[in-house]
Structures are given as C-alpha cells and as structure tokens.
Amino acid sequence: MGGARGAPVPQRTAVGQTPDAPDPRDDQRRPSASRPAAQRRWRSSSAPLSIGLTAPVLVLVALVSVVPIVYATRLSLFETQFMNIGEFIGLDNFRQALGTSAARADILRTLVYVSVSLVVAVPLGLALALMLNLPFRFRAAFRAVIFLPWVVSQTVAALLWKWLLNPDYGPLPLGSFDPFADSVMAMGALILANVWISYPLAAMLFLAALQTVPGELLEAAEVDGAGKLRRLVSVILPTIKSTVLIVTIMLTLFFFNMVTLVYTLTAGGPHSATQTLSLQAFRESFQFFHLGLGAAYSIVLFGFNILFGAAYVRVLRSEK
Amino acid sequence: MTMANSATARGNTTMARRTAADRPRGRPRGSTSRWVYVGLAAASVLALTPILWAVSTSLKPESLVINADPTWIPTNLTFENYRIVLNESMFPRYVLNTFLVAVAAVLFTLVCALPAAYAASRLPFRGQRAMLFCILTTTMIPGIAILVPTYYLAVTTGLYDTFVILVIVYAAWQVPSSVWVLRGFVDSVPVDIEEAARIDGCSRIGAFLRVLMPILRPGIGGAFILAFVNIWNDFLIASTMVSTDERRLVSVGLYQYLSDTGVIWGQLTAAVVVTLLPIIVLFTVLSRYLTAGLAAGATKG
Numbered sequence: 159m160g161g162a163r164g165a166p167v168p169q170r171t172a173v174g175q176t177p178d179a180p181d182p183r184d185d186q187r188r189p190s191a192s193r194p195a196a197q198r199r200w201r202s203s204s205a206p207l208s209i210g211l212t213a214p215v216l217v218l219v220a221l222v223s224v225v226p227i228v229y230a231t232r233l234s235l236f237e238t239q240f241m242n243i244g245e246f247i248g249l250d251n252f253r254q255a256l257g258t259s260a261a262r263a264d265i266l267r268t269l270v271y272v273s274v275s276l277v278v279a280v281p282l283g284l285a286l287a288l289m290l291n292l293p294f295r296f297r298a299a300f301r302a303v304i305f306l307p308w309v310v311s312q313t314v315a316a317l318l319w320k321w322l323l324n325p326d327y328g329p330l331p332l333g334s335f336d337p338f339a340d341s342v343m344a345m346g347a348l349i350l351a352n353v354w355i356s357y358p359l360a361a362m363l364f365l366a367a368l369q370t371v372p373g374e375l376l377e378a379a380e381v382d383g384a385g386k387l388r389r390l391v392s393v394i395l396p397t398i399k400s401t402v403l404i405v406t407i408m409l410t411l412f413f414f415n416m417v418t419l420v421y422t423l424t425a426g427g428p429h430s431a432t433q434t435l436s437l438q439a440f441r442e443s444f445q446f447f448h449l450g451l452g453a454a455y456s457i458v459l460f461g462f463n464i465l466f467g468a469a470y471v472r473v474l475r476s477e478k
Numbered sequence: 479m480t481m482a483n484s485a486t487a488r489g490n491t492t493m494a495r496r497t498a499a500d501r502p503r504g505r506p507r508g509s510t511s512r513w514v515y516v517g518l519a520a521a522s523v524l525a526l527t528p529i530l531w532a533v534s535t536s537l538k539p540e541s542l543v544i545n546a547d548p549t550w551i552p553t554n555l556t557f558e559n560y561r562i563v564l565n566e567s568m569f570p571r572y573v574l575n576t577f578l579v580a581v582a583a584v585l586f587t588l589v590c591a592l593p594a595a596y597a598a599s600r601l602p603f604r605g606q607r608a609m610l611f612c613i614l615t616t617t618m619i620p621g622i623a624i625l626v627p628t629y630y631l632a633v634t635t636g637l638y639d640t641f642v643i644l645v646i647v648y649a650a651w652q653v654p655s656s657v658w659v660l661r662g663f664v665d666s667v668p669v670d671i672e673e674a675a676r677i678d679g680c681s682r683i684g685a686f687l688r689v690l691m692p693i694l695r696p697g698i699g700g701a702f703i704l705a706f707v708n709i710w711n712d713f714l715i716a717s718t719m720v721s722t723d724e725r726r727l728v729s730v731g732l733y734q735y736l737s738d739t740g741v742i743w744g745q746l747t748a749a750v751v752v753t754l755l756p757i758i759v760l761f762t763v764l765s766r767y768l769t770a771g772l773a774a775g776a777t778k779g
Contacts, residue, residue, distance in 0.1 A: 205603035211593035215613060215653050218590060222650030223616040226627035233626065286521055289514050302762060303522045306529070309757045311711030313729040314750050317736060318528035321535065321743060329531055329548050354524070366772040415620040418713040422733055439622045444718075449626055456623030463618040 227460070234453035241449070251454035255438075260430075268434040268462075271349065272413040279353045279409060280402070283360025288390070290361070291368045301365075308358035316422035319351040341431030344424050348432050351423055356412065360405045367401035368394065407470045411463055435459050529754070536560065536748035543744045559748035568723060569749050572731040573756065576716075579641050579727065580709040583648035587656050587705050588698060590649065595660030596686060600669065610657070617654050625718050632719055643719050644727075648712070652705040659704065659771050663697030664690070700771010703764040710757055728753045 209216075234251050237244035255261055290301055310318070322328055325336040337343040371394055379389050395402070417440045420426065426433035426441070436459055443452030531550070535543055536559050538552040563569050598610055628647055629638070637643035667690060675685040691698075716727035726734075732753065735746055761768075 204597075204601035205606075208597040208601035208603050208606065209609075211597035211601070212609070214590040215594040215657060216609075218646070218650045218653055219613055219616050222628060222631075222647055223619050223624060226624035226631065227619050229627035229630070230623045285517070289517050289521075292511075292514055294511060294514060300518050300522065302765065304518070304525050305765070306525050306758070306761075309707055309711075309761045310529070310754065311713065311729050313711075313713050313732050314753065315528075317732065317746065317750055318532050321747065322528045322531050326546065327544060327548055327743070329550060354528070358525075362769065363772050366769050369769075411618060415622065417622050418729075422713075422736070436620065436622055439620070440625075440714075443622070443626050453623070453626065456620055459620045460618070460623055463620060467615075467618050 230453045231457055233450055234457050236450050238448065238450035241447075243450075247450075251451045252458070254451060255454040255458050263430075264433055264435050264438050265458075267345075267432070268414065268436070271345065271352075271432075271434055272410060275349050275352045275356070275413050276406065276409055278349070279357045279360055280406060282353065283357045283405065284364050284402070286357070286361040287364030287368055288394075290365055305358040305362060307354050308362070310355055312355065312416070312418035313422050315351050315355045316419055319347065319354070320423060323347055338424060339428055341428055344428055344432050348420060348424055352413065352416070352419060355419070356409055360409060363401055363405050363408075364398065367398040371397045403470055403473060407467060410466050410470075414459060414462055414466070435462070532747040532750050535743055536751050538744055540742065540744055559744040560752070562745055563748045563752055567745075567749070568726070569728070569731060569752055571724065572726055572728040573753060575641075575725060576710060576728040576753075577756065579644050579648070580706050582641070583645045583652070583709050584702055584705045586645055586649040587652045588660075588701060591653050591656035591660055591701065592694075592698075594653075594657045595664050596690070598657065598661045599664035600672075610661075613654050614658060621651070621714055625714060628715075629718050638719065639721050639725065641720075641725065644716065647715050647719065648709045651715070652708060656701045656705055659701045660694070660697055663694050663700075663771075667693050696767045696770040699764055699767030700769075703760065703768050704771060706760065707757065 233243065235246060235248060237247045237250075256265075286304055290297065290304065307315070320338075323330065323332070323337050325332050325334045337347045375393055375397075376389060379393050384392065415436050416434070417436045420432060420434055420437045421440060424432040426437050435455060439452050439455035439459060441452075442448045442455055446452075534550055534552060537555050537557070539554065539556045539558065542549070542552060542554070598606065632638040632643045632647075635643075637646075671693070672685040672689055675689045676682065680688065711729065712727075713729040713733065717730045717733070720726060720730075732746075732749060735741070735749065
C-alpha cells in the first residue's frame, strides 16, 4: 500500500479492492515524498480512503442503530412472553398498537403534546434569539441564564417542576390544587416542563443563524422604510428559513420520542391523561414485558418520525 | 453621536444613509430596549424559577421544607442536606461514574466522527451524499425502539452492566450529529491551507493533525459539549444497560431516589444541585464554542 499516494488513479483502485482498509493510520505509512503530484492527488478518486475513514462510524451506527431496529421490527411481528420469542403473529401487535380506541387516544394525545409544545417552543425560541441578538448591556449574562435549562436533564426537569408545582409545599399560590391530578392541567404542566427544557436549544440555533443575516441587507431594508416587523418577515425569516425547518424537525423528533420526562413527571397519569406513544412503548417493554407489543409501538413511533421528517425535508427541498 | 458627526463630514448623501443605519445602534436606549429588557427578564425568571426553588429547598431544614407556608429565602440556612448527599449517599459516586462514562463516550465519538467528517468534506465520491444521508437518518430511530435489542446485544456480548457498553451505545447515538457538526466546520476551512501544507511536505495525516485540527478546535469544542450534555442527561440507556449500584449513573440514581417511598425533598434537591453544578460549569466554560458549533453544523441544510 506504500506507494499508493504517488500515482493517482490505478493504485487507488488497488487500495479500494483491499476491503479492510478502514484505518486512518494507513496514511502514516505512506511516504510523503511525491510532492509534484500533490494537487492531482487531491482531486483523484478518493472513494476507498473516504469510505475507510468513515468505516468506524458506519460500523458503530450499523451495530447499535440499524441491526437493533431490524431486530425490533422482527420482534414486533412475534408473540413474546417475557424474554422468549414465541410464534409469528403477523400484524396482531400492530392491530393492538393502532387499532384499538385506547391506542387511537394515545396517538391523539401524542399529537397534541408534540404540536402544542412545538407551537410554544419554536416562536419562543425565535423571539428570545431575536432579543439576544440585539446589542444591550449584560448580554452574555442574559444568554447564560436563558440557555441554562438546556443542560438540565429530563429527569431533573421533572423533579424540579414536580416540586415547584407541589400543591402543599410549593411556592406558587395553587391553593392546594394539584395540577397533576387534573387531566388537562397535567398535560399543561407536562408541556410547560417540556418547553422549558427545549426552548434553549431552539433559541441557540436561531441565534447562531441570525448571525448569518447580512447587516447590509437589514440596513438597506431600513433605508427603504421597512419597519421592524417588515424586516423580520421579509429579510430575517427568509434568511434563516432552513434553520427554522431544522429546529422544527429536531424538536418534533425529540418530542415524539420523549420518554424520560413523561415517565418521571406524570408517568402517563392521571388515568392515562398524559400517556404518549413513546411512554406506552417504554411501559409495554419494560414494565409489562410485552416486548413484541412494545416493539410494535416503537415501530409506529418510528413511522411517525419518518413521516414528519420526510415531510419537512420535502418542504426544505421545494423552498430552495 | 460621533458617528453621526463623521457622517456629516462626509457630505449630504452619505448622511442620509448613515443616520438611518445608525438608528438601531442609537435607539436601544429608548422605548424599544425597555421592552427587550422586560422580555429578557421574564425569560430569565422562567428559566431560573424551578432551579432557584430547588436551591432554596436544599438549604432548608426539613421542618421548613414541609411547611404549608413556604418561603423563598430560608429563615435558617443549613448545609445538612448537602453533607448527607456528599458524605452518606452514593451520589458523588454516581456523578463520578457519569463523568467518566460521558468523557470516554464523547472522546470515542469524536475519534470516530472526525475522520468521517474530514472524508465527508474533503474526499467526495459518488454515493457519498446518500451514505451521509443514511447515517443522519438513523437519528430518526426512536431511542425506545432500539432499547430492547441493544439490551439483548449487551447480554449476548457479555457487556451488560459494564461501562464499555454504555460508551459504545452513547457513541453510536451521538456520532451522526457530531459528523454533521464537524463536517460543517471542515467545510468552512479553505482547502488551500492544507494543500499548502502538503506541498510543503506534510503527509495528508500530518496536514490534518498539524494544520486542520488547530483550526477546528472551536468545532471540536462545540461537538464535545453537544454530545456531552446529551450523554450526561440520558436516563433510558443508563437505566437499561447497568444494574449494579456501584456503576449507576446520576439520572438513574435520582429517579431511584424519587421512586423510593418517602422522598426527603431537602436531600433530593441538594442532590439535584450537586448533579447540576458540573454541567453548568462546563456549559459556561464551553458556551462560546457551542454557538460556533451550532452555527457551523445546524445552519447548513
């Protein structure tokens, strides 16, 4: 493999035919002697080396994401009893995960949870980013404080909000009204805690994107008499449009897949008023050990992810 | 004002533009800025209230915590809760475990992601876009879907209940987005710099290590903190892959404590504060890299 560097194309192919060339250290063994061909080399077919450098990522992702999801799909088609896989039952698990009225209620609740959280978190993140992008005093301090909930884990966020909204010993004037005992308020509290941990990432991403909006463009718009709102709608939003979509995708997936916050804050209660698909998948698998049914729920969830992900990607493509 | 003056000096036509351009800088002292401050103050209150309430609780003796008439500022301060959490509970161990696992997992992630990001940016080939897209698509797989299969994997490989499996699973979880962020960074570095280094006799890996890596430091910092925070905050993987108390991670420890009967809120909130402190320090130290990392990774389609 030693001289592969010098003569570009043919020997590259030779390298490529050695299937196990994933090691980046290959480079060390190659002499750096042949300087004149440097530029040509740079542009020569780089597939083998490129794939080699990507190989660790591919192996990791295949082993811990692709193989497991294939396995989960298989699992969802079988009858299971604790850790034992029984008979092939086709789509029976899916009939239970999609067909029953309880399942449809789960799906509806999940959609409410995801969409309300999105409708609050995305505009809130954008508004905060717009404010934090202005020049003012103590900007760094405000940024640090406002982004703080991002580092709080879902477990801790659940604890914090549970304790803050405690009807007996909490500091808020709830008058011994327990929000977690009321089905609507429990969902409200869950969404509040969810927005609280997720708006900072949205705001950070928006802030990063806002810094790419050309200042001259804003000045020109202002000279042309565009007011604040006009500048936001006609200049800022179009420039950061792809970020808005990316944030929406990220948060949508995050909310759909969220188990920990729901599990630790409300555990689906009261009376499954905050039961989401992801929580159901978790409980079927880990509480009731219905692994097949749990897998079916998580595949349904995966389906929703793909559906929404693909829809956004299409929007992103068509807008470009 | 000085700017307006200098603009006048340059003549009438420039002046008109100058004053207009000046306005956003000049006006924040007026009514607009007051609203911005109000908004930011409100957001800060929202961000801090739950945390401050926990801090307040953690400094109170139990008699003040279980009080129908709660106060924000403890009438008599005590560090008893912290003493118990630090000396008599497993929490320091959990924090240490989490720290070790998170650092190892992030380093593993970066060691895998950096060459891949380099390849994605510098060594294009047919089908690469599709390959990268496939890698990114795996982030759509719900964590809950792969939990049971990964558990089987851990048991069959004999890695169940070890830090090794945690590191592997965490790295696999974080690697796609790290590749994405780092690729954005490599893209933003002109290829000429490396070419120059290579013409000067650097090997490809030499150019990568000695020229590109130092420039990429902010990107690596950004990818580091993004992955670290996600791993530090994970609950599901940690609770599935490890069962021994000595190897427990901090979020599982907290949940365990909560689900035990008879929560002592003073101690629990002290434990929460203890787990929050390291990550807040890290966040503050690395936050400038974070914005840069996000800008490179996420603002590109």
